[in-house]
């Protein structure tokens with residue numbers, strides 16, 4: 001575990017100690033840069049990356065804690081930094097530019113792991129340093145072996161963090177627009193607005209019919225924001241009984257109501273530092289509308305039955321398929337709340353108003369489901385695409401995806417047929433615009449029946465049933481699981 005080597009910046013005003021520690025670390029294979037001067041340290045940190053910073057707390061002029069504070073937290077505007085005893089940070093005295101750069105890197109999570117060395121008398125500053133994000137501390141006097149172990153662990157930690165950052169950036173590239181497909185003017189506008197709002201912490205209101213991709217856009221905003229490593233908590237306001245929703249959102253203390261046997265955190269508290277996605281916001285009762293308004297205004301709330309107020313720092317993304325403006329005029333939705341939510345509106349038009357998005361969406365879903373079910377799909381039968389483009393898609397993208405998923409599975413060979421798209425097969429899609437698709441439940445019934453009958457005729461032998469239907473065994477297993485036919 002402690003096998004790998006790293007680059008270490010060593011800061012101690014006592015030359016002799018500095019040299020001794022440097023020698024030991026070098027002997028362990030690490031690359032060491034030493035300095036007795038904290039300001040020089042800041043400059044070095046701005047110039048090149050280090051894996052670990054080992055810093056002595058007791059230095060004249062600038063303490064190790066000052067240096068760390070400068071490095072991690074910045075000198076102004078942070079309320080969590082309190083230490084009246086210490087001198088003003090070094091960077092305020094002439095190192096502004098490099099300190100700024102170092103601080104920005106630390107904020108992006110790119111800085112080194114910090115290990116502080118401290119004497120017994122100043123253990124409190126070590127704890128303060130830990131609060132500021134230092135990795136560990138060593139209490140003087142310590143054995144060289146202790147130093148090597150702590151540095152080794154800091155390096156492991158740093159390596160994990162680098163890998164994590166790499167994975168995040170990979171994910172960013174992979175889903176360039178976070179899986180939001182669309183080339184219509186409207187969707188390009190939606191994507192651009194989502195990208196821009198991701199950089200802020202503003203409240204967002206996403207509107208659109210069912211299945212237009214509201215949740216997808218909400219996730220994209222979170223995944224692109226600076227808070228993307230913090231939680232994204234989803235609450236479906238329509239799915240939770242009214243009586244439970246308040247405690248779900250704000251939490252409760254033990255004994256707050258019958259059945260509240262423990263204290264429970266609410267979704268707002270869980271989302272602290274990240275994003276809360278309030279889906280189906282149009283279904284909130286007037287009482288909860290008022291409570292939500294207060295959170296949006298004051299950024300604080302009280303858990304049910306609690307005496308104290310809790311503060312939260314969350315971005316709110318709300319979504320609805322209802323016309324909230326209309327609800328405001330009908331006195332069914334509080335006007336103040338509407339304006340608090342509607343800071344950045346993103347409206348996703350129904351698919352029938354952006355039919356040019358249908359071909360790239362079909363392409364995307366064919367690939368996705370071919371891969372998932374193990375089918376090989378070469379092309380789509382002539383005429384099918386234009387039929388898909390003419391249909392009105394009342395269930396929007398979700399309905400399109402379900403249709404394609406089914407077609408991928410039910411097409412007999414590597415060509416997606418009109419018959420597979422229109423499962424019931426009574427009419428060709430060209431002439432009727434997929435009338436049968438309007439009743440999704442019918443289709444699921446047909447699918448289940450087809451599979452059940454095939455299994456019957458094959459006396460339960462899956463391989464044969466799959467052959468009868470002209471689908472792969474893998475596709476069959478997928479459908480057996482979907483319909484719980486196993």
Ligand SMILES: Nc1ncnc2c1ncn2[C@@H]1O[C@H](COP(=O)(O)OP(=O)(O)OP(=O)(O)O)[C@@H](O)[C@H]1O
Nearest residue numbers: 179180181209210211212213214215216321397398
């Ligand atoms: N532009 C798009 N590109 C790719 N996939 C999409 C797009 N829009 C929607 N989808 C997919 O369609 C499905 C429905 O999307 P989503 O759940 O985001 O819709 P919604 O607007 O939240 O619907 P509802 O109002 O019913 O909750 C999801 O599987 C989503 O991934």
Ligand SMILES: [Mg+2]
Nearest residue numbers: 214215279319
């Ligand atoms: Mg949704």
